[in-house]
Amino acid sequence: MSPAEQAIAPERIAQAKAGNAEAWGELYRQYAPAIFRFCRRALPTREDAEDATMDIFIKVRQKLSQYDASRPFSAWLYTVAANHCWDVLRRRKLRQDLETGEVETMPLEHPDPGQLDRLIESRSSQEVRRALDQLPSRSRMALVLRYYAEMSYDDIAGTLGVRRTFVGVVLLRARHQLREILQGTGAGLATGESA
Amino acid sequence: MIHFDEMACLLYLEGQLDPVRAQELSAHTEQCASCRAVLQALQHETILLSSALTEDNEAIPARLISQPARAWPSWVWTLAFGIFAAGAYWLWADGIAPWFAQLSNAGFGGTDMFSMIVFSGAFWEGWSDMIDAMQIGAVILAAILVIAWFRRRLRRPAALAVVVSALLFALALPQHASAAEVLRGRAVLIPSGNVVHNDLIVAGPSVTVDGTIEGDLIAFTRNLTVTGHVTGDVIAFAEQSMIDGIVDGNVRLFTRSAILQGAIAKNVSAFSNSVNLGSKSTVGGGMIVFAAEAELDGKVQRDLMGIIGRTDLDGLVGGQAWIRGRSLNVASTAEIRGPARFEGREQPTVDAGAKLASPIQSEITQEGRRNRRMRARLFVRTVFGYAGALLVGILLLVVFPGFFRATLREVGTIGLPIAIGALGLVTGMFLAILGVLLLFIGVGAGVAGALAYAPILYVAQVFVGAWLGNKIMGEPPVATSAIIGRMAVGLLILRVAGLIPILGGLLWLAVLLWGTGAVMLGIYRITRAESAESAPVQPLPA
Secondary structure, rough: OOOOOOOOOOOHHHHHHHHOOOHHHHHHHHHHHHHHHHHHHHHOOOHHHHHHHHHHHHHHHHHHHHHOOOOHHHHHHHHHHHHHHHHHHHHOOOOOOOOOOHHHHHOOOOOOOOHHHHHHHOHHHHHHHHHHHOOOOOHHHHHHHOOOOOOOOHHHHHHOOOOOHHHHHHHHHHHHHHHHHHHOOOOOHHHHHHO | OOOOOOOHHHHHHOOOOOHHHHHHHHHHHHHHHHHHHHHHHHHHHHHHHHHHHHHHOOOHHHHHHHHOHHOHHHHHHHHHHHHHHHHHHHHHHHHHHHHHHHHHHHOOOOOOOHHHHHHHHHOOOOOOOOHHHHHHHHHHHHHHHHHHHHHHHHHHHHHHHHHHHHHHHHOOOOHHHEEEEEOOOOEEEOOOOOEEOOOEEOOOEEEOOEEEEEEEEEEEEEEEEEEEEEOEEEEEEEEEEOOOOOOOOOEEEEEEEEEOOOOOOOOOOEEEEEEOOOOOOOOOOOEEEEEEEEEEEEEEEEOEEEEEEEEEOOOOEEOOOOEEEEEEEEEEOEEOOOOOEEEOOOOOOOOOOOOOOOOEEEEEHHHHHHHHHHHHHHHHHHHHOOOOOOOOHHHHHHHHHHOOOOOHHHHHOOOOHHHHHHHHHHHHHHHHHHHHHHHOOOHHHHHHHHHHHHHHHHHHHHHHHHHHHHHOOOOOOOHHHHHHHHHHHHHHHHHHHHOOOHHHHHHHHHHHHHHHHHHHHHHHHHHHHHOOOOOOOOOOHH
């Protein structure tokens, strides 16, 4: 279950949509922490995450009338957030738009499951988080969208601007990069980052 | 046996494989231990990833606890701009416009506000050179370094205590004045024989002091008449001021017409359309005059300095005289005991019989030459100002990156900082006027107020420049050098645009409003963030 996936009553969302300030306040208080944490994981610094959270909620308020109530609210919210963060990365030129080519040529070997299990067991959440920070933007973004925001492959494809069939490839590639960093061989992986 | 690749395993786990292939894979793993192990390992990896991403719920920053600033109701904006408009009108009608009129009478073009401020500033400092922007920049740099040094050594509560006690101190200072007697009325009269044993602050259409005030007299009125005795200073904002009595202290007048007939023991400064120093009057100290015309028949025991359109000197100047203006006439009854200097458009006239310690040194400025000189000075000031501002910006960015970013963010919201800056500037102007007064009567509060406000005004351009740079060159990467580069470009544009006549002035006014507002908001945000750092962790809604 995604961190913000609890029900704020649909009527409250409808009220916020209709311009009720109190309902909007409730909605903000409910979702701002989760969106901040999402941004924190998607963007390089805490300040960026703070800025992005503010901007996302300003956007959400403006776009609330476009929200389709048949969709889960948090999914919609994460889509707005993801698009915003991805846009921030693009403006910062931290994003690599030319990765698709490499994706198709990625060798997909059968991993050694024993070795992978040992690696996973020996690493703490904190180490994984640190390794995530070293990933290139798109890989990190893909993992965050999938395993934090629990977004569908369609939404991820829409956000990252890749074909749906490549989402799995992007995710797998990100996992491989993460494993390399965790194994201590990830030096130079983050060279695409200018931060 | 043909194994499934890792990609297929992952898609299977994530429910993304088409049903036929999913069934194949499912059947295969029942037979194949190796593929089963891959599935399990990937599953473990997914769990590790999810928990790593969802654990460590960092507390939400204080500034996000409240909703985004743009959610302010529209009436706040309306109110803020309304107050600003009223304040700006007041400032223009009662403050700047008459000054311009006076200054153009006194031989200044009156179009370059900055040079006016710098000139009058230099004038107050005495005879020293102009204070250029670089010097101000240097002082602010030093201040930033001192603050940074304190920040490193003091823990937050201690720093907070210092700030709070400084504020309390500043608040405590004006209480001195509030101990004074305050009178309001249509016509305030202190009759002859009456004694006020205190400072007196009076406001009303007409104020007359025939009695004695044992303290300072501060008056806000249309007509001020003092025929009695004031043992302290007289400070007046009045349309007409007449001092016919005895003042033991200084006289400071902001008035349209000033008539001085009595005996003033210390100094006189007058900002006035016309100043008349009667033949029977004496000024024990020096006299500073900003006026369109001045008739000085009385005795000034020490120096006379003035920016005066037309000066008629009939009386005595005990020290040196320095006058800048259009014309100077020294009558036969006049006497100047020190060196005299005149800068203006017309050659000064000295009647036969006038006693001068030395001939008047005069410098007659022609329009063209003066303009060229002004232009060169403006250019130098622009270059130094640019360098100074950039240096201050870099230092702020390096020493207080959090504050820099917070303020830059506030600049980006445009509306709110402009509104806050406008309010701040109006109150700031008021404080500055008050500060000038306090400076004269020697109370530190004026200095303290000016010291607190001036750096904010100065760094305003830094943030607007940085914002402009970002807009032009795109959002910078996190690298400091990139931010500095953008700031340099933005500041350069501001400086160059500032050279455009009239429009440049308006632009700078906008930059000041906008930037000061952002700085104030930045300070507010950063202090709030710091004080709320240890706030309880917001539980996750789940």
